[in-house]
Amino acid sequence: MMRLCAVLCSTALLAACAAPAARYAWGSYEEVIYASYASREDVPAEKQVEILEKDYQQARAANQHMPPGWHAHLGYLYYQLGRGDQARQELVTEKNEFPESAVFVNRLLANVKSP
């Protein structure tokens, strides 16, 4: 009985601060970043890219948008892996989808100069 009450009570609590319906395809974006700090040896940059690329394919299939910062983050991972063309492409996508990112992304693009 107490347990049931606890469950109901926490449901009520959560309902009192209802979250907006999801607008973006989050996939594992935040978890990939968390892993990159918490367990880098288990989830190297190549693996992070692989997971994010898979998320992207799923989102495209479902006609969903990636969250703000997502393309810039993937671009940054490509950059770390020396994949300059793909890095630039993702950074430009970020800027096109979210013009608010332009100042910062242009700064990053300046670092990813053509070889």
Place this chain on the structure above:
Amino acid sequence: MKTLSRWMAAGLLASAALLGGCQTVKPYDYSNFRAHPPRSILVLPPLNESTAVEGTYGYLTTVTRPVAELGYYVFPVAVVDQFMKANGLPSAAEMQQAPLAKVAEITGADAVLFLDLKQYGSHFQVLSSVVSVEVTAKLVDTRSGMLLWEGHGAAQQGSGGSGSLLGDLISAALTQALNKHSDRAHQVSRLANANLFYARDTGLPYGPYSPKYEKSH
């Protein structure tokens, strides 16, 4: 009848207490916010006052989603973190002390979200352990330096909780890697964030990417 009304009063009090988790009596004064409504928010790594070093990034990596879903552009937190580190600001404390004008010049952000992690992790009680996360937040306009919004969020979870809300959402490869290191506080952070950002009358208002944007102004 007397007993019944007493029970009803108790029930009302109980629900009021429950709502209190998300609704404080006094609504936040949003006049500064309305004078400088931001489109883009730069989330800096939190100051970590907890005893858990992993709290800094365990918490930081739960903030993008709620803020972006409210309708703001949120800068990529890890890219910002790495960029700042590469430019002579190796710690959260140093990043948070960077002059706002400089931050605006480098990133173009309208506002910076300063976070202070008060608690992150488990403390043990007689028969169980409780995981707590507590955080305070300040949103500051980069041009005027004005405080646009501030809030407080906290959440706790007993050892009986499933804590697997997120488990379903992340890929098998990650689940495996994360289970080794993952702390439940990372997941409890999401509950604390719901209290912080989505609280009625005291939370962060909707941003320009939300269809509800104008309604909240």
